[in-house]
Amino acid sequence: MAPRAVKGKSKTHQDTGRVLKRKRGEDSLATLVKQVEDLDLKNPVKNFSDLPLSEPTAKGLAASHFKVLTDIQSRAINHAFKGRDILGAAKTGSGKTLAFLVPILENLYRRKWTELDGLGALVLSPTRELAIQIFEVLRKIGRYHNFSAGLVIGGKSLREEQDRLGRMNILVCTPGRMLQHLDQTAMFETNNLQMLVLDEADRIMDMGFQKTVDAILDHLPKQRQTMLFSATQTKKVGDLARLSLQEPEYVSVHEAAASATPSTLQQHYTVTPLPQKLDTLWSFIRSNLKSKTVVFLSSGKQVRYVQLQPGISLLHLHGRQKQGGRLDITTKFSQAQHAVLFATDVVARGLDFPAVDWVIQMDCPEDADTYIHRVGRTARYERVGRAVLFLDPSEEKGFLKQLEHKKVPIEKINIKSNKQQSVKNQLQNMCFKDPELKYLGQKAFISYVKSIYVQKDKETFKIKELPLEEYAASLGLPGAPRIKFIKGDDAKERKNESWRMAHMSSDDNSDTEKKDKKDEKEVRTRYDRMFERRNQGVLAEHYSKLINDDGTMVATGAPKDAGAEIDDEADEDADFLSVKRRFVAGDAELGEKSDSSDSEDSDAETKTKDSRDVKMVHLDGQDPLLIDSKRREKLLKSKKKLLKFKGKGTKLVYDDEGNAHEVYEMEDEEMFKARGDAKAQREKFLEGETERTRQADIEDKEVMREKRREKKEKRKARERAEAEAEMSEEEGGFSHLPHVPFEIPGSDSDSASERDEPRPSKKQRVAFAEPDSDDDKPKSKKSQPSARPIETLGDLEALASGLLG
Numbered sequence: 001m002a003p004r005a006v007k008g009k010s011k012t013h014q015d016t017g018r019v020l021k022r023k024r025g026e027d028s029l030a031t032l033v034k035q036v037e038d039l040d041l042k043n044p045v046k047n048f049s050d051l052p053l054s055e056p057t058a059k060g061l062a063a064s065h066f067k068v069l070t071d072i073q074s075r076a077i078n079h080a081f082k083g084r085d086i087l088g089a090a091k092t093g094s095g096k097t098l099a100f101l102v103p104i105l106e107n108l109y110r111r112k113w114t115e116l117d118g119l120g121a122l123v124l125s126p127t128r129e130l131a132i133q134i135f136e137v138l139r140k141i142g143r144y145h146n147f148s149a150g151l152v153i154g155g156k157s158l159r160e161e162q163d164r165l166g167r168m169n170i171l172v173c174t175p176g177r178m179l180q181h182l183d184q185t186a187m188f189e190t191n192n193l194q195m196l197v198l199d200e201a202d203r204i205m206d207m208g209f210q211k212t213v214d215a216i217l218d219h220l221p222k223q224r225q226t227m228l229f230s231a232t233q234t235k236k237v238g239d240l241a242r243l244s245l246q247e248p249e250y251v252s253v254h255e256a257a258a259s260a261t262p263s264t265l266q267q268h269y270t271v272t273p274l275p276q277k278l279d280t281l282w283s284f285i286r287s288n289l290k291s292k293t294v295v296f297l298s299s300g301k302q303v304r305y306v307q308l309q310p311g312i313s314l315l316h317l318h319g320r321q322k323q324g325g326r327l328d329i330t331t332k333f334s335q336a337q338h339a340v341l342f343a344t345d346v347v348a349r350g351l352d353f354p355a356v357d358w359v360i361q362m363d364c365p366e367d368a369d370t371y372i373h374r375v376g377r378t379a380r381y382e383r384v385g386r387a388v389l390f391l392d393p394s395e396e397k398g399f400l401k402q403l404e405h406k407k408v409p410i411e412k413i414n415i416k417s418n419k420q421q422s423v424k425n426q427l428q429n430m431c432f433k434d435p436e437l438k439y440l441g442q443k444a445f446i447s448y449v450k451s452i453y454v455q456k457d458k459e460t461f462k463i464k465e466l467p468l469e470e471y472a473a474s475l476g477l478p479g480a481p482r483i484k485f486i487k488g489d490d491a492k493e494r495k496n497e498s499w500r501m502a503h504m505s506s507d508d509n510s511d512t513e514k515k516d517k518k519d520e521k522e523v524r525t526r527y528d529r530m531f532e533r534r535n536q537g538v539l540a541e542h543y544s545k546l547i548n549d550d551g552t553m554v555a556t557g558a559p560k561d562a563g564a565e566i567d568d569e570a571d572e573d574a575d576f577l578s579v580k581r582r583f584v585a586g587d588a589e590l591g592e593k594s595d596s597s598d599s600e601d602s603d604a605e606t607k608t609k610d611s612r613d614v615k616m617v618h619l620d621g622q623d624p625l626l627i628d629s630k631r632r633e634k635l636l637k638s639k640k641k642l643l644k645f646k647g648k649g650t651k652l653v654y655d656d657e658g659n660a661h662e663v664y665e666m667e668d669e670e671m672f673k674a675r676g677d678a679k680a681q682r683e684k685f686l687e688g689e690t691e692r693t694r695q696a697d698i699e700d701k702e703v704m705r706e707k708r709r710e711k712k713e714k715r716k717a718r719e720r721a722e723a724e725a726e727m728s729e730e731e732g733g734f735s736h737l738p739h740v741p742f743e744i745p746g747s748d749s750d751s752a753s754e755r756d757e758p759r760p761s762k763k764q765r766v767a768f769a770e771p772d773s774d775d776d777k778p779k780s781k782k783s784q785p786s787a788r789p790i791e792t793l794g795d796l797e798a799l800a801s802g803l804l805g
């Protein structure tokens with residue numbers, strides 16, 4: 001009896017403690033809400049400690065060593081706290097990421113956001129690398145919150161992500177993958193979304209992403225807070241209308257500034273004729289072996305070709321690499337003290353590589369905005385940095401005009417010709433010895449010329465003025481490859497085309513990957529072509545023998561007298577092709593019926609030919625089955641096995657007159673032609689099917705969502721009722737504030753709760769841990785749930801490819 005009394009007493013103590021704690025939480029939340037209401041927008045705060053912040057965010061910021069707000073942070077955060085739409089523009093490296101992440105955490109916190117409320121904030125990033133980076137910052141500063149957060153960037157199975165998506169409060173994603181989920185993941189709801197953030201907004205709103213972003217916006221509620229951030233901000237009225245911005249606050253930190261680039265950045269350009277660019281780069285690298293440098297080139301093929309060995313670690317990064325490889329390289333370069341990263345514009349925006357000394361732009365960027373983002377990879381957050389742009393004489397005037405227009409201060413420098421070292425001979429030797437390298441060089445040449453051809457700014461990019469023969473020689477090539485341009489062929493448009501098809505299929509990959517696949521298909525190596533030619537011959541020969549004049553198929557495994565005219569050589573080849581089927585085309589010459597029929601449905605007959613015993617079995621409505629071995633004879637005795645040789649019947653449909661038709665009937669050629677060009681018909685058909693599939697998906701999803709919504713509402717009501725009952729029993733007056741760890745449910749079993757099975761207990765959940773050892777980690781077990789730190793690239797890859805777990 002006694003123990004029971006003690007137990008009862010301690011339970012009451014625990015309950016009272018819980019209730020008091022809840023009351024304290026409610027009180028501090030009310031104070032926080034009031035402080036935000038009273039925030040003076042005209043008086044930006046300096047330190048994070050002066051902002052009205054929740055305890056978890058304040059702790060997360062302090063543990064990540066963020067104390068003083070940057071300009072953009074102090075001017076944007078207070079507006080964002082008040083729920084205003086924001087157009088944020090500030091120089092590269094000025095801390096825009098925190099300017100939207102802190103409001104996301106705080107606004108959801110003040111709204112008591114829980115797992116049951118679903119997706120509260122969505123952050124769109126133009127590249128996977130940037131999405132990963134944003135997510136890492138979110139993990140750092142949000143580690144003491146109980147929100148669940150996920151990274152959705154493609155590269156892994158859609159299924160894996162689907163199960164977990166429905167429970168996320170905050171998502172960081174790339175547009176293509178997000179749209180795929182919005183269209184295809186029934187459990188994923190966005191009707192409760194509070195905040196939408198577009199990082200590198202001008203890039204996300206431009207042509208390349210237009211269709212995808214518009215389709216995403218169609219799925220989102222119009223009533224929401226929208227925040228746009230970039231170093232080169234979009235202010236286009238059309239874009240703002242597309243986003244349904246409501247009286248946005250334009251927070252521009254650099255509009256009044258003298259330059260659009262950081263003041264700690266020294267910018268130079270050098271006029272280097274195209275054929276000398278590689279030599280200039282080589283000489284630069286050789287004289288800066290103790291630096292960390294990013295070299296921008298216009299295409300991945302060029303990035304792959306630059307395989308010099310100057311005595312410093314060279315890394316290559318471009319969009320066509322596999323995701324794991326890309327992550328590996330960004331991590332390596334981040335950690336390296338001295339290295340050169342050859343990259344395309346995939347790293348131009350947003351990436352925060354620590355301590356980059358130089359940014360070299362070997363190929364002129366497409367516009368001044370791209371220039372600003374590229375050079376922004378150095379001189380970040382008050383650090384110094386240097387940038388050099390290589391311009392061909394034909395590009396100088398046009399591009400300098402663009403830079404001037406965008407307030408970019410840049411000075412000309414001359415390269416000392418006596419310091420120039422030539423790599424032309426070295427490359428020529430290498431290409432001579434290694435045809436594969438020569439092939440790569442040719443592709444690099446072609447892709448460079450194409451990149452110039454598709455540029456819109458014809459005042460800067462004048463293809464006719466480029467010395468292409470000399471440029472090819474500088475790459476070590478024996479001559480300039482011939483390039484055919486199709487008039488009116490817009491490469492960008494072609495690139496974006498794949499979106500449509502990616503969208504239609506339920507494939508797992510992001511749109512970027514689709515592009516890759518499409519391109520991979522187009523790029524056939526020499527060996528591919530040789531192989532194709534060789535096998536074409538073999539197949540052609542066979543094909544002509546396998547197909548009769550009238551186009552009917554000839555059975556290659558049949559004996560010679562079985563009606564097919566096949567010569568000896570063809571028989572050999574037939575064996576080579578290992579035709580396993582034993583159906584013969586006709587039975588007319590195969591002798592009389594055998595008496596020894598032992599099956600209800602089949603009759604067997606025997607004929608000896610070419611010293612082989614051959615039996616024939618007739619199956620209803622089928623070609624005869626040839627029995628030429630004991631094994632096949634045995635088969636006859638099994639009715640079950642014979643079933644597979646029986647016909648399956650034909651499905652017919654009846655018209656109004658009662659005439660039977662096959663489900664698919666061949667159309668008369670004339671009629672087909674009358675309906676127009678075959679290509680146009682195909683496209684029309686595809687469009688129709690895409691639309692039909694899309695509509696069906698949307699309808700299916702809506703039904704599923706409705707069901708889920710109902711269940712969720714019921715669950716929510718039940719939980720609230722329970723909580724209220726519990727409180728009124730004990731003390732009364734408080735509302736329940738359930739907490740979900742800041743996590744992505746990791747295991748498959750976790751996804752069960754999404755399907756309305758009992759919610760996992762907190763102990764079952766997997767939560768984040770912060771890998772940084774220097775941060776003061778929370779001491780209590782409750783505030784530091786069991787954790788899996790990111791230690792290896794594999795971890796990071798898993799993190800990037802799916803959802804955190």
Ligand SMILES: Nc1ncnc2c1ncn2[C@@H]1O[C@H](COP(=O)(O)OP(=O)(O)OP(=O)(O)O)[C@@H](O)[C@H]1O
Nearest residue numbers: 068069070092093094095096097231350352376381
């Ligand atoms: N308040 C702060 N105190 C100290 N460091 C900060 C602060 N805010 C941001 N940083 C640091 O500044 C660097 C740049 O920040 P961030 O990547 O957010 O810049 P950005 O403005 O988004 O740049 P970009 O335009 O290139 O995307 C990061 O390393 C970040 O950790």
